[in-house]
Each structure stands twice: as C-alpha cells, then as structure tokens.
Amino acid sequence: MDEEDEETGLDGGQQYDTPNDIQPPTTQPGDGSKKVDEQEVEEESDQVGMDNVEDDESKQQQDAKQGAPVYMDQDQDEDDGTAQSLDKEDDSAKSREESSIEKLKQRLARDKINREEESELYKKVVKQFRQERIIVENLSLAKDSWKTDYGYAATPWHPGYVPPHPSKWDNLFLNNTWKSDPRSNPFLLPKPHIFIHIPKTGGTSLIEIFRMNEDPDRFFHIDGHPAVRDLDTVKRSDTIFGHIHYGLHHYFHEMDPDRIPDNAFGLNKYSYMTMFREPVDRIISHYFYLRDNVQHPLHSIANAFNITDWVKRTPIADNEQTRRILGLSRTDSFDEESLEIVLHHMKYAIKFVGLTERFEESMVLMSHYTGFKDIKYVRENIGVQRNKVVVEEWVREYIRQKNWMDMIIYQKAKEIFEKQVETIGYDYIQAELAHFRKTNNLDTTTSTSSNK
Template identity: 25%
Template sequence: MVKRDFGKPIIFMHIPKTAGSTLHQLFQLNYRSEQIFKLGITGAPTEGSFADRHKISVDKFYSLSTLEQQGVKAVIGHMPYGLHRAFESDAQYITVIRHPISRVLSHYNFVKENPNHYLYERVKNEAPTISDYVERLNSKELNNGMLRFFLGPEHVKIPFDGCRLEMIDVALDRVEKRFVAVGIQEYFQQSVEQFCKFNNWEMPKIQSRNISKSQYSTQVNKSEMEVLLRYNSLDLLLYEELRKRFLKYLVS
C-alpha cells in the first residue's frame, strides 16, 4: 500500500455491508462538511429512490469545475475503484472488507427488512432462502461483490459468475498502488486506529451506525454455505490475502 500524500484527496470506497456508515463519522470529525463530497447525498434531491439520488450525485461530482474540485478533500460513498481519475490532482483510497459469507448474509437480511431496496420485491417473491437469493436473483452484488468493487465500473461487463482468478491480481495491484489502508470489519477497532494513524486523523469514540438487528437468522447450513462459497470463492481468496497483510502489519 502507499504512503499518504496529503496533497491528494482521500476516497472512501464504501463496499455495501462493511460497516461503512459507521466510518462516516471519521470524515465528519476530521473534515469540514464542505470538504466532504457524499455520493448519494451531495448535490442530490432529498426524495426519490436511492439509485436515482446516487446517480444525480455522481453526475454532480463529475461536473465539478477545477476550482470546486480543489475544495473537495474527501469523497465517501458506494462507488467502485476509478473515481481518482476525476481529480486533476489524482487521489488515494481507503476501504473496509468483510468475510464474504457474513457480508452476503447481512445483505440478504438487510434487503428483506427494507421495502425500498431495489431487490426487495424479488426477494419476497423469489428468494425464501439465502441460497435462492444468490442463485435466482443473479445480482452481481452477491457474486464476488467485493472483488468487483476493486475492478472498477468495468465490472458491469463481467456477467454473473464471470469473475476469474486472475482478477484478484488486478485488485491486489490496485491496493498496492493507490490504497493507503484496507480495513477488516472483523478487526474494526484496529482498522479505525490504522486509518487515523495513516491519515493523521483525530481518533473518535466510534458509535456503530446502520448495524442490522435482524429478526432473521445469522446462521447458514452446510448446503447454503456451499452455494455462498461457490459464488463468492474469489471474494474469500481476496479477503484472506488482505486479512493476512492486515494482521502482519498489526504485529510488525
């Protein structure tokens, strides 16, 4: 990973269901509100679907003038790798990853409890089990979704179940060249400490936000586990490699 260059903005690549809402507090504490561009919020209307508001906000970001761009010190939100290309000064990244089985299960429970989610009706009608959720909906969010974020917007051209082993090398190369830190949700406190150390941020007392208190099970049986692993095996390999690097840093 790279050393923090404070002449460049920092991008928080928020992968869904990886404690990103909690980490927004780091940015609110360490930057003025006008220095933070929040994808899905800044420049977006307060009404309408999240997808529509997010698109409007992203379009607003890409339309910033050079002068407006200079005032942006941090970008946070659901957006894959590649946003740095919009900055004339370039940019660096941080992100958080999570064990892929836990992430997909959390995603499933979240959708089942949120009628406004774009997958809600399909889950209600087509996916009574977590296996059905992955196999029937063919949502790329549930198929090596973390790896796809590192691959950038080009991942939309990769069909469901179309990711390949060599794509992990692409993701790791991008981590090495543009990421200041990659946190691990299962080591959340240590991840926050690492972010603060590398960015010279004030260390807050973190309060968890958007943590699902689902009425549904957080367990999967053997056959469900096999399905989840089949469609997220590359996410697991990526997770294990980045987790190993994270733990190596902690003991160094």
C-alpha cells in the same frame, strides 16, 4: 419479519426458472373491458336525449324568426360548464402524461451517458494496470526480491521510523493533534482521500467518523458511483466516501496531475482506502438487510427469493468486494484479467485496509493514515434480525464457491491488515486500542459496529 419467516426464506421454498418469473402487476390505464362498457353507456345516453335536443333547437329557431327573445335553458348552461371543465381536465392529464414521458426519456438518456462514462473509466483503469504491470516486471528483472521488498502500498517503509517509546504513549493518546501533521506522522496520506465503501462493512459508523473529522465543504459523500453531473463536485473534493468503484483518481489527475507528488516507482500515487468483511457473512447480512428494509429499492427482489435463489440471480452476491476494488460495475462481466488486476490494486494502489471484524482496531489504525483526531462512534443495534438466523453450512459453502475471488482478496486483506499493525508497531497500536476502548466505554470483548 419473524423467525418463522426467515426460516421459510432459507428452505428452498418456491422455485423459479428465471428471474422473469416474478413480474410486478401491470395495469394499463384505459385498457380492457371497462373502457368499452363506458363507451357503450355514453353512446346509449346520448341517443336517449337526441329527440328532445332536436325539438328544443327547432323551437328556438322558430322563436328567433318571429322576433321573440331566445332564452337558453339553465341546464344547458351547466352542461356547457361541465364540458369545459372536462376538457380542461383532459388537457391537464395529457400534459402530465407528456411531462412524465419526457422525464423518462431524460432519465434514460442520463443513464446511458453514465454507463458510457463508467465504461470509459474502466478502460482507463485497465490501461493503467497494463502500464504498471510492465513497470513491476522491469523492476523485478532489475532486482529479484523487489516485489518482496516493496511489500504493500498500505505498509510503506519509512527510513528512521520506530514506534514511540511506551513512556510517551499516554501523552500521544491524549493529545493526538500530531496525527494530522505529516512532519510528525509519516503514515499520513496525502489528499484527496478516496474511500471505497463496500456495502455491509460498517458504513453507518464509518460515515459518522468521517463527518466528524472532515471539512463539510470539501467532503463528498455519495451513495453510489458518481454520475457525470457529479464529476465537478468530485474534482473539487478533498475526500470522497461512498459506494464507488476504483478509478476516480483519473478525474483528479486530469484536472491537476501535480496535486500529489509522483510515486517513486511510477505506480498509483492516490490515497485509496477501504474496509473488507468476510465474504459469506457480508452477503448473508446484505440479504437480510434488504429483506428487512422495505424502503430499499432492492427490497422486492430479496423478499421474492430465498437466500440461495437470491445469490444465484443477483450481481450483488457475485464477488461484490472484488468488483469495487477492480473498478467494475455490477452490470459488467469479469474476464481473464479481473483477478490479476484486483490483486495488483490490493498490492500497489490501496493505501489503507480495514476489517469489519476488527472494527475498533481498524479505526485506530485508520487515524494514523487519515489524521483523524476523533474516532468515537455510536454503536447501533443493527443486525438483530440477522443474528437470529442460522444459515446452513451447505448454503454458506455455495456462497463461498460463487464468491471465490472475494475469498482470495479477503485473505489478502487480512494479511495486509496484520502488516499495517506491525509497521506502525504492534504493542503501540494495542495500547492505543485499549485507551480508545477505555475512554469511550466500549466493550473489550467485541469489535463490531453498525454493518450498513
């Protein structure tokens, strides 16, 4: 796609009343005039040779009565073989069709089971939220300043913790094995780690870092929310990374409720982590990524619409970051509790928050929460097409308004991010970031990554 094509995709272009206006071409095999013509040709062909066939049969019967040997014509042998071959082909085609139909039925049945499981999981999420809301209200009644004193789950208070003295920094940066030891690193999160990868927030670089540091036998990377058939793998894993929804901790808890020590206040104790990105930029990036990636299953819908029409029609551009942290699938609708639930999760459940716009700093911070010793990544030249596009301000404002919940939680994410830096130590983190950039030959003027 060149610049001219991109501009065409932003000018309002062709208008569609509904998403159903674009239909893939459908051709039903064996349907229409072609089939009728073939039948007529076959009937005519059969009729032309009928008299000759009857004559041949009569002659063979007379020869048989007179005791003469009956010889089968060579052409008749070939016709019989051809007929048998066609019968076999028909049987094979019928068998393939029946197999395809059966596979489709099985897939639809699996999809139904998966949707029902996701729905049940979300019910558990809402139930836990309502229980925790009562806990928070009671704690606030006992002490007016409790919510303020608590802060965020991502910025826990550790009595006696002070950032290391500057004289120790170089040694700590060079020998960072201490990060995976909870006795030396009070911010290390207990496993299982559940990383919610929101699309277009730096996934290519992130997954590379996770794979370098995780035990491959205990690490589960999945592109979408796990299906029912994947749940056993989920439960056996120490780390899950993927385009998942909030709520997977229920499976861990049902299998072994004592795997992680209880939270002192009775709130969510599981180690959720994620990365956020400015919502308008994330959606624009996602749109052009889908348009450029012809192999992606969502390419056709992005390629069919300009960006404003695409945003109007697709759930991908409807508060996607909120959906992930809320625990809601793209096919479900928000309700009056949605914003309250997602803000509750941000404050009391998410244990680490990163920002795509400050990717390298996010990786340095994350290493304190995960214990990762190697956070190097290969910077890829992703998003070149996106950088050539100038999206008009009115389009950006439309995206901003439609994604109003994402705008709210992104502001909350930025607040949490700054508090994480302060909690571990601002000067300490900045010095570690400078060391990381220097040792990895990274440009200090930017903090971008592959925004997959």
